[in-house]
Amino acid sequence: MSVTSVLKNENATKEDTNIGFQNSDFDVIIESARQVIAPLWPISTFAARNPWMGLEKQSFDQVAGWLKHTRDVDIYPSVSMILSAKRKGEIDESFVKESLQRWLDSQSFNISQDKVEHFCHSALKLDSLPSNLLSSHELEKLAEEFSELNTNNIDHGSMQPISSHIKGQDSERLLDILDYHVIKWCKLYLDDSQAGWKMPNREDGFYRAWKRLTQYDPALSKKQRDSLKDFPQDAKSALKKALYALEIPESQLQSYLEGHLLSLPGWAGMMLWRSQQSNHEQKLLTEYLAVRVSMEYALMKPYLPISKPIPENKVSIGHLLASWVHWGGLSIEEWSNMSVSEQNEYLTLAYQFDDIVRRKIWLEAWELTYTNRLIQKINFKQSQTNDKKSTLAQLAFCIDVRSEPFRRQLEKEGPFETIGIAGFFGLPIATCELGNKHSHSSLPVILKPQNKIKELAEENAFNSYQQRKKIVNSLSNTFKNMKQNVLSSLLLPELSGPWLTLQMVARSFTPRSADPFIHKLRESWLRKPNTKLSLDHVHNTEEELPVGFSKEEKVKYVNQALKLMGLTANFAPLVVICGHGSQSTNNPYASALECGACGGAAGGFNAKVLATLCNLPEVREELSSEGIEIPEDTVFVAAEHKTTVDELEWIYIPELSEAAKEAFDRIQAIMPKVSEHANAERLSQLPNFKRKLNKPTAEAHRFATDWSEVRPEWGLARNAAFIIGQRELTKECDLEGRAFLHNYDWKQDENGDLLANIMAGPGTVSQWINLQYYASTVAPHYYGSGNKATQTVTSGIGVMQGNGSDLLAGLPWQSVMKSDDEAYHSPLRLLIVIQAPNEYVERLLKEDSVFREKVQNGWVRLANVDPEGRWKNW
Template sequence: MNRSVLLPKHAVDGVENKEASADSLQVEELVGKASQVIAPLWPLGAFVASHPWEGMEHLTFEEVADRFRGSRDINLYPSMTMFREALRKGELNPAYLEERFRKWLNEQPSVIPKEEVERLCRGLLWNEEVPREVVNSLEMKHLTARMKDGKTQPDRFLFRWVRTKSAILEAQGEARWTRALDRHMIKWCKLFLDESQAMWGMPFREQGFYNAWRKLARYDPSLSRAQRKRLHHVPANAEDALKQALLNLGVPATEMERYLEEHLIALPGWAGMLLWRSRKSGQGHRLLTEYLAIRLSLEWAMIAPRLPLAEAGEGEDDTALFPCLAAWVHWGGWTPERWLSLPPGERHIRLAFACRFGRAIRPRLWLEAWEDTQEERLLRNISSPPKHSSAQKAAVQLIFCIDVRSEPFRRHLEREGPFETFGCAGFFGLPIRTLLPDGHVHASCPAIVEPRHEVRERLSPADSRKYLRRKSAKLSVSHVFKKMKQGLVTSMLLPEMSGPWLGLYMLVRNGAPDRVISAIHRWRKRFARKPETSLTLDHDGSISEPNLPLGFSLDEKVNYVSQLLKNMGLTSAFSPLVVVCGHESATTNNPYASALDCGACGGAAGELNARVFAELCNLEEVRSALVGKGIVIPRDTVFIAAEHITTVNELRWIYVPELSAAAQDAFAMLRDRLRTVTRKVNLEQLAKLPGAGGIGGDPVAEANRLAEDWSEIRPEWGLARNYAFVIGRRQLTAHCDLEGRVFLHSYDWREDPEGTSLANIVAGPVTVAQWINLQYYASTVAPHVYGSGNKATQTVTAGIGVMQGNGSDLLAGLPWQSVMASDREWFHSPLRLLVVIEAPRQYIARLLEENPHFRRKVNNGWLRLVSIDPEKGKWEKWGPSPGGYLEITFYRKDLI
């Protein structure tokens, strides 16, 4: 059977059913629409989680899953093995599965008698396959033969699928054209996108991707003489080349968009990197247009002698449909004689129905039941009475990132003393670009936010010379070593010169890792120590190179501070000490290190944002202006900045100004209690690692060893198992053990009468969390497409990403160590993000009405929404209904 996809009607609207001439093709519009099937891919230095199906949210999750299952045989639902494992662990309540199944059954039109539908679907619901003895029985073989003789091809009438010409050739038994085409494109993308890793750069690269390829392809020895000759005459312009290739390949106008989509999905990593770079440089889809022009021109040059292609044999192989027929015989109670007595049209309907249920409906029902179970557990956890009551005033207030790794730290910290914690996006509402003393520049804000200011960290002239001299020495050694590896002669001398020393280092580090790692840790801490620095917070009219103002005006300072404090509900009752905590990870030998840093800071550490915000809050002119906005910060309250090292669960102090007497006492108490907190959180986190068993010795030392051990492929789980985002007051969740699986954003609806803060939280932090959630989801359910394989066998290529071997796609997702406990056991639970908002019903209704993007995410199943009405104490789930949005009571009483 040909693989195919059932497309919703609106997925092909607006495409005229006529052939196109070269002049009539709107290439930019065509490429823009086709690019929705891929997502931008950030380079390793600034790697952040990305939503793989970001451009397809106008379709429902189910429609996108259908589409990928048909065109590329990619299953976007968890496998039945995952569902059964969740059932075994008690993470999936079968009562919810039965409830979902009943609801779906009642909504089905009466084309097929309902008792027949229920009998068949119950068998399919619990069994992935028809028993082999049934499929291979003599009775089924006879029925299959008679069906083939009758030329039964039910899917031909129900499905529409566009295949590339090279894929059609492969299906007809020709050579592996698609793989050859991928190999060529990987080679050219590596050359063009290389960031100084290759010793010899791509000639003519400054002229653009397409122009450089066009000048070099005619000398490519991996192409035949005839193929090079065809490419010699391709147009000089990428748009014209793409038009010509589409027409030369004979792609009908109605299929052009789908045709380009298939070529983009073939290598989503390289295409995604080109999309990111094109957008970054303000070129829209320019690089994708050039990529597609090259790819389709190559495709035409390779298969031109075989054109035009007759799509012979489409639908002739229907063997994959016969398990659906066997399902009707086995579970539906049909005999072969009775089946053959049905009119062909009714047989087609029944076969298509059985296939669709098994491929799309069954996994959807299981996933929704799994999600329902986890929703119920979270809400029951939140609604449980607190075990401990703490009415004492907080001596210290700490502001953490919403990151799920902050939750265990906050929980243990609050239980160790009179401490109160808040959660917000880790860039602290500051859309800044940072320039460090060593010249490093990065956007320290979420990928969906454009920087509006530049903040520079400066050293005194004397300190600057010493610090930069150390940095320069380190970089010089690294640069020289790299150049020697790449040189023609020095690459042969380098092993002789460095081999004995590096070999000895390797033996010592592997033989006595604890001592060596401890020494490295002490040396690195001493070597990387940065002198006192100052920040350019005041705007003096200066403009940086990318046209960003240096620093902030007074109004901007006040607005950024007041907006964040109001978003969190921290507008009064300030403690003597307020700690602003950024966060970073600490791992060794990890290409995806930036993925474990702060996603809200563009894949970098959040220390500078924390310091900027703390310093702004300490400015006298800012505090005076805040009074006019209803925020009075006491004179003896001092803001300091720290960095939460998530791998080892420690706080590192990065900005501690002169403290008031009350703040000094609070700081001393906090530092004393932090030792216990660090130990307890590490003990909790280490217990989750595979093979941990009973952790002996010091958990803090063990966490530091794992972070520095270059052979350790899993120093921390990162954000694995995330599944929910709670927006509300801390008292809602302070008594809950959320297992480091929930994003926590502080919010008090009473401070937000217009709903502006809630809208900002949903537009920013919730979107970033959804991207993180869906990247972990995709890397778990389809690791061969959206993951990056085994971390131990990854190859860093072109300085921008990783591959498996030297000829794979640029891998866009997470390694299996981030989502798997072992080769056969999943650690991450692939669930779509659940957003829980503590606010009155009218706040949610207003949010959905005014934010069409968020409404679309909820309506199309890209995330789930539950609200808690603080006035009535009612739990309500929001979802689509014929009249718009309908609030329904979440819990079923018989399941509580």
């Protein structure tokens, strides 16, 4: 994480706003600095994000050390989490010994092996050093007599903003005052129609809008406003001027900008995301830094010049000596009789085997325990004689971990085959629902849509529907405008009070009845007509994306989806393409419970598109010529798995063949039982339920409609593995809803393209989800979003705690914790298991340098099961 400056100019003057920096080089510095943050999507399109996605060229251990050193952020599980997992039997202590031995083998100390092992084993009990020992006068005296330990500290390289070292007149750090100002301006600029008044001059960009308005900011003194008056109009020039005025050395510019980005990583992440969405705002992160550092200069000007603080790397000798007394059984007399070199060896061991290393060893043991137990569950002796002909229906579900328990319950009830595939089904589309002018992407956020699919209806029915929809929208807009208008807001409570009071009482005391009633009332008024999809390509130059598909694209996407599912032969009479969606009320994080990859988009629309394409005669004819023969009586239908209530909602059912109708009726008959069992399993994991449920499905519906419920479901909590292989490998295995399951048959993937695509798409997204949950659990104050009950939705884009915090980027406390003291999510790095010969994995690692980097640097763990059923950890 050390920073190397690329700026070269020794002849700069303070009057020169360019201060000798070359524009291209400065762009490189900003681009390099921004790797320490990750893009943050608006909460309405919440997508799981790996907060360290720009840092994966470093090892997990290096990043952990760097974050601890620079931000005091700890990304290893806490001692209390580890001890809780140990009590619950989630950690096998034999793996702790194995992990310790690997660490010892990598070290070298001039101390007897017995003493080293005794000290380390004792320290790994994770008990705290006694306070009376740490404050011992005798120990303090011995520590003072010892010369400073030479620890060869590495400069982790992150220069903190100099405002963090200065306090104002009210003893508040200038950095906190700076954050307050920056948050205020970010909220104004990024507002997504929540505020009644928009920020003036916003179309000119963040920096210019801020520069004009800051001259009227009453929160700044006249001197502070005057110091900003003559700043350049160009953001980059202003940033350079502020950095030079603050006397930041050229060699530390990148590190200094990193420090500023890490001060408010949420707001900076939102600026980064916006900069990636359009050419108009592609310099937005530079503008953000210009505003922030210019404002820092205005606050710091009375204190300039200041002497640069020297980072303190001094080691507490007393603490290290106390650890030897407590864990190593060392007496004061034994210490006093040692030579200085021996004492240095003992202290070096205690220094290197610190709290972070100890918790790293426990994390590795935790991960190894999970891996070992997964090995014991997996069906290595899978049957090779499955009778596909007896299969009534094949159901393709998203790889989402919430699908696994539902699939398991479904398979118990009859001759059904379930399949795992990424829930957008390989369709790179933006969807436009009936009557909407705007479309939204319906695919993972790491991809860009290539086609637009619209919902269409007959003209008369469409016009009538639009009129009714306009009335609803007009009422909503009128209500909002009246709230924000000074005079009409006085009248609004009198007009809306009776209706809103009735609604509040009904939703509070009878949520299961009230919410469906309100929903049905709205739907019966709108009366959305029957729709069809614009699947055929339409040439329209006004559209930014092609509407519909060409014939070649239809065949290509169906072919690709079927191969990813491993469904190229032995088709059942009924094939169900199942998207998934969630349901909750009064929940800012509702989109986080939808697809974790697709920005909060549910998968039903994509399922309907794929099923419709699969039923087209012209598509089947072309597939037949490519060796994929779909029987005439096989019918594709589409459904959506509602994860909060574990039910299937049918969204596309064409005319069924006799065999398909039999299969459909069978699924309908067993679905109540499947839902009942799946809900009982899922709800039993929620902290509210310690008793046996009589009506789990009814209770699940209450959770989905109760607007006071902070935890309608667990989402993807406890995810731990991504298994790529045939269903026979995991069938009848209770994976506890912790595994992403993607079908894969290596025999149909001779050149490895399918595996490479799975790893580049679903594999990457699964890792992002895993690290999002990991980070929100181990460092909730920095990467989480706190308690849902105290969150404030701000600017229509995200949440804060209170009215002046960072824009919170992670998951709420209720998504990962059972209680204040007990985590529900187990913070384990994702284990990727591939069912394929070793040479397939070797080829993947050789050809995919990004994935190889993740494995080598400890961001994911990798294993494979070869054709003989042998397990190998990579």
